[in-house]
Amino acid sequence: MLISKKVEFSAAHICRAPGLSEEENRRIYGEAANPHGHGHNYVVEVAIEGEPDPVTGMILDLKELKQILEDRILSVYDHRLLNREVEAFEHRVPTVENIAIDIWRRICQPVASVTRGRARLFSVRVHETSDLVVEYRGAE
Amino acid sequence: MTVLVSRKYRFPASHRLHSALLSEEENRATYGKCNNPHGHGHDYEVEITVRGAVDEVTGRAVDLAALDRLAEEQILKPLRYRNLNEEVPSFQGVVPTTENLAAELDRRLRAGWGGVFCAGGPVYEKLRIWETERNICEILSAPTATRVGEAPIQEDNG
Numbered sequence: 001m002l003i004s005k006k007v008e009f010s011a012a013h014i015c016r017a018p019g020l021s022e023e024e025n026r027r028i029y030g031e032a033a034n035p036h037g038h039g040h041n042y043v044v045e046v047a048i049e050g051e052p053d054p055v056t057g058m059i060l061d062l063k064e065l066k067q068i069l070e071d072r073i074l075s076v077y078d079h080r081l082l083n084r085e086v087e088a089f090e091h092r093v094p095t096v097e098n099i100a101i102d103i104w105r106r107i108c109q110p111v112a113s114v115t116r117g118r119a120r121l122f123s124v125r126v127h128e129t130s131d132l133v134v135e136y137r138g139a140e
Numbered sequence: 141m142t143v144l145v146s147r148k149y150r151f152p153a154s155h156r157l158h159s160a161l162l163s164e165e166e167n168r169a170t171y172g173k174c175n176n177p178h179g180h181g182h183d184y185e186v187e188i189t190v191r192g193a194v195d196e197v198t199g200r201a202v203d204l205a206a207l208d209r210l211a212e213e214q215i216l217k218p219l220r221y222r223n224l225n226e227e228v229p230s231f232q233g234v235v236p237t238t239e240n241l242a243a244e245l246d247r248r249l250r251a252g253w254g255g256v257f258c259a260g261g262p263v264y265e266k267l268r269i270w271e272t273e274r275n276i277c278e279i280l281s282a283p284t285a286t287r288v289g290e291a292p293i294q295e296d297n298g
Contacts, residue, residue, distance in 0.1 A: 017197050028198055089273065093199035096141050101194065131148035134201070140142050 002122055003059045004047040007069045009078035012039040012095040038080060043127040044073060044103060048111060050119025063115045069106075074108040096128040100136040109140070143201050144265060149196040149211050154226040155236040179223065186215060186245060186268040202262040208247035210256045214248040242269045246279045252255040259292035 014037045015029035022135045025033040032038065046069065050059040076086060082094035088102040111121045127133045156179040157171035167175045174180065188211060192201035222228055224236040230244050246267050253264050268278045 015199075017199070019197055027205075028200065028203070095194075095199035097141075097145065097194045097201045098199045100143060101141050117156075133146045135144040135146070136141070137144075 001051060001059060002047045002049050002053045004045050005062065005065055005069065006043060007064070007074060008042050008043050009074050010039060011077050011080050011082050012037045013082040013089075014038075015093055015095060017093050037083070040128050042077070042099070043126040044069075046103075046107065046111075047122040047125075048115075048119050049122035050115065053118070060111075060115045060119050065111070066109055068110045068114065072110060073103055076106070076127060096132065096134045097125050097136075099128075100124050100126045100134045104136050104138060141196045142191060143194055144191055145190050145202050145204075145262075146187050147204065147207055147211075148185055148187045149216060150183055151216050151220040152181060152183045153219050153224050154179045155231075156180070157237060158225075159235050160233065171195070182273055183273050183295050184219075184241070186211070187268040187270075188268070189265040190262045200285050202257075205288065206256050207262075210249070210252050214252040215245055218248075235254040238269055238271040238275055241271075242267060242277040244280040245269065246281060250281065 013032075014035060015032035016025045016035065017028070020028070030054055046065075048060055048065065052059055077099075078087060082089050082099070086094070086102070088094075088105075089098070092098050103126065104121065107124075108121045111119065121138070123135050123137045125135045152289045155174075156176065157174040158167050158177075159170070162170060188207065190202045190207065194201045219228065224231050224241070228236075228244075230247075231240070234240055249264055249267065264281045266274060266278060270276050
């Protein structure tokens, strides 16, 4: 069984790969390559897989999940310029793909810990806009 | 690192749900208001999901401009503002239900995929189509997908 929780954060980013020419960056990222940056209201949906506890009827304590999302995602990402203020993007372009992967890495272990291995992170979905979403389910 | 990237597109189109294999009464009972002989329309939303590895340099799993071109050429340009029953040859004799429309879009995407993405590149994973906010059809890309209403496969159980 899967249970999903959504959180939102607002952040700025610049989609430019330092190894590519100005022309290539413009071709690949379009307007998102603007060196001054731009921003989005990101919506993050995390799905946890597990079975309801026979006593509580819950897969996990949602208060604990909320705390993990606040500590590991929102406090790091919300109202930041991702390229300069989030360590994972010092040498990596903060595309929505890479954001999903970084969020997975930040919360995978904490989710396993609070559920003492009874549940696991199943997927991280990051909506950059209403018509673009990326889903990551861990290394395959 | 492999991710699923989904992108949404929209196109308005009209249709009428009516099967030549059913009587007038059966058509009305089956399709209700959608059987109105004058037709009616929807703003369809299509979500294409692609499975791809995130490129180390660009941080992208799929070239979105290329996906946009494919969607434009294969789906949006041929179907936008069309009467599906009368102007789209695939619906001659096939009822343009959301199910059959999903199968048709799936066929079109698969037909055009190789012309835009190279082998070993992003893989077409699935397609979802919203006829309205409440009516959604999802089709997993499979080479054997057939349209509802096509000649059924004869199974020999003997």
